[in-house]
Amino acid sequence: MPEPWSGFSYIVTNLARFIRPGEVTFSGVNSTPPMLACLLAKRVYDFDFTYINVAGGVQPTPSRIPISSSDPILAEGSTSIFANEDFYDLCTRGGMDLCFLGAAQVDGLGRTNVSAIGDWHNPKVRLPGGGGGAVMLPTARRAVTWRTEHSKRTLVEKLDFVTAAGGMHGVVTPIAVFVKREGRLALQSWHPEASLELVRVRTGFDFDAEGAQPTGPPTPGEREGLRALDSAGQFERDARVTLG
Amino acid sequence: MPEPWSGFSYIVTNLARFIRPGEVTFSGVNSTPPMLACLLAKRVYDFDFTYINVAGGVQPTPSRIPISSSDPILAEGSTSIFANEDFYDLCTRGGMDLCFLGAAQVDGLGRTNVSAIGDWHNPKVRLPGGGGGAVMLPTARRAVTWRTEHSKRTLVEKLDFVTAAGGMHGVVTPIAVFVKREGRLALQSWHPEASLELVRVRTGFDFDAEGAQPTGPPTPGEREGLRALDSAGQFERDARVTLG
């Protein structure tokens, strides 16, 4: 029997798998899973890519993994400080290959709501706001998001508010990986301990599942790499992810 | 009999006299007389002002006076580098109190031509171009220019091309100082060795001379200060100014 694959590890590993050789890849504020994914890819994959982050880091070699994904320690070892105006301008002029962006709700077009649950003017919950989203999602070559909860509350038919449009290239949840196909999110694969049915039942929008199959299990390198990054298990605990 | 006052010294001294306490004052490229005027004011006048220049200098203390008014030595001793985008933005947002700008022709409205003698498309002489002029002349709180030749070729009724409008606050020539009054250049004073008649005969545009009088002679401090800045007389020779 294979070792169980935690939802947290599933998210980080599958975010890392979106990273491609040679590309400029960015992780931002409030984004520990992508931060870990970028650091994991740097450790484990046998190709190089340009990792830049919201702390101004360019190819950093942080001496420890910070709790905050915007901690200045993420620029440690960097040979330049590529600060906020610089990485946003890089994105809007077409130089950002892969951008990880947060979301509270995602719809079938890959648009996001990070603004409010309920009416924006009379919110049930005021959310953080989109940060880079509205500018980066339409201008990055590819954008990828994640949700630590896979439910009809998070993957919705209709967003309460469109914070950012332009369409996610990929979405990772504890049980599924979606990619954009012909302008809509399509299921690429599901967690091997879940099922296509479970993903359908838990997803608020219709999606194409043609060719979808169980996600390939973590490689020993991916498992060990993530264990090394989260040796005390704090990130896993903080993320409060369950397979559900 | 008073010591003669060279046209070169007249220009530099009267440019310096436009500088006011506490203000942000800028000298640019291709601008040795204003560079010397700013350095003279720093040496001689009993008030402080913020001298910034095109070499990124802020209150610099250059160890020698460069031939080129954009020489990086003009940032020596500076505690910051305030580079080109910064000083232009400062000007366009209203933070530049006094800006020295070059000109080939000046008209009675204080507009300038630094582009071409003759038709722009078929120039008799292609001139350098206005540099900062078109942006700085309308946006600086005050702008001042100088001409080393006072003639109907340089102070004209009609410009061959309007490189920059907005109107000079002051114009200094080897024989006269003009200031803007009700939107037009008016004579403020003339070189004590020249005369109002000479200024009229040599100026291409009509001007008001009400209240004009001979320019106050250089103070001993101004004379000695300029002599110290140009001890070898190179700037005076290079400027090729004559009283005419």
Next chain:
Amino acid sequence: MTLAEMVALVPDGASLALGGSFLHRGPFAFVRELIRQKKRGLEIVKQSPGYDIDILCRAGCVAKARAGIVAMEGNFGLAPWYRRAVEKKQIVLEEHACMTLTAGLRASAFGVPFQPVGGVHGSDLPALNKWAAVKDPYGSGEDVWVIPAIRPDFAVIHANEVNALGDARVYGTFNWDRIMTRAAKKVFIVAEKLESIASFQARPELTLVPGFMVQAFAVVPNGAWPGSCWPLYEVDYPAVEAYMDTTGSLDEHMAKAPELGIEALHA
């Protein structure tokens, strides 16, 4: 100048751009002094505020927030007092993307009434904020969103080092601080340390804010507490956790502030 004297220059109703990001290098000692001096009706301008706007909302100092993303960050999630203030309509929120807020600051810094920004297409934010789109007059057919100028009364920056002329240096990322100092009417610097003028002359390229643009500065070691100031100190997570504990009081938190010791020295 003492921190208290600097804060005394801020009138009720002022618009303040605050430097740093989330728990990192924010002018938090300055923010706490705003609370001690009972400022009211403030407008806070910051792409990614967190502790600063939360504690100001908790103390009732804020009338309006112009922000891109608001959270405590780290592992603390939402900013609870800010969230409540918005939900109860105690404050007005002008929701931005970080870069639309920056575009507004750029417009002020560049001396133009509006600034085009990339992206934004398809978002509900323009309708919410009544932003205008301008068709490219050069025939690309592209519609571009333009953001109106945002000109805060004050930019307040927590810097690593300042000198007697007011020049300020920051180590590590300067976040959005540079554009804030160019967009605001006045600039205040709170710094960890007073450094010599000679050290700035030796490496003028490192100066983020030239002193002639700075109205006032104060030296407040550990002034970014409970946040970090690279490379001097990290986030004080237990202190933030205690701040977040709704059974605790604001006074308890305020009583631990490092600037209290400094100000006592001045007294």
Next chain:
Amino acid sequence: MTLAEMVALVPDGASLALGGSFLHRGPFAFVRELIRQKKRGLEIVKQSPGYDIDILCRAGCVAKARAGIVAMEGNFGLAPWYRRAVEKKQIVLEEHACMTLTAGLRASAFGVPFQPVGGVHGSDLPALNKWAAVKDPYGSGEDVWVIPAIRPDFAVIHANEVNALGDARVYGTFNWDRIMTRAAKKVFIVAEKLESIASFQARPELTLVPGFMVQAFAVVPNGAWPGSCWPLYEVDYPAVEAYMDTTGSLDEHMAKAPELGIEALHA
């Protein structure tokens, strides 16, 4: 990479943004290598070119100049071969103010089709260049000139120091080099010196151009000759005077270039 290999990557007809200003820190060794390799039809983008555009015009390499002010500067006055090329219509001039050219570069750097710029009102330049004015959609009544994006194929910067990753540092003013590197499709660095990666890690705030944006770099000591490179060397005024002497030949001048020794080392 050698300077010759770098220049070989530039096709005829390319648009080149050149760093520095007048006789200061220009990529002059690069410019001379363009001449040796007989490039033709180049577009030169620079706010204040001088020696660089003049010698390129003298050698017949230029089709178009987009510039704000062109002169040899120092005490040398106009740039004679450039002036002749414009007067004889051998090259096309797009005359700018330095800041309108920069606005065009900003538009490219920001990923927008046009950029508003302060001032310009009353000048004949907008009519000449067919620039558009846009009315402030936020009701100020102000008309603002907007400049279309300028996107050079290459930005070429003469830096003080580069490391093996291509990161580049400049001491003293960086002039307009920063925005050029953000606006161009590709970035080339010519540097005085190869420095260690560790020295860049020790002070990353000083890096003007991050290596991941740099396509190629070459190390060419004295490569800004006959101009200055602060703080290493000053303008070689006798060499510029000899260059300006119309009785001398271009070959004589080119034969004195310091990069010849360097390239010989590589051969």
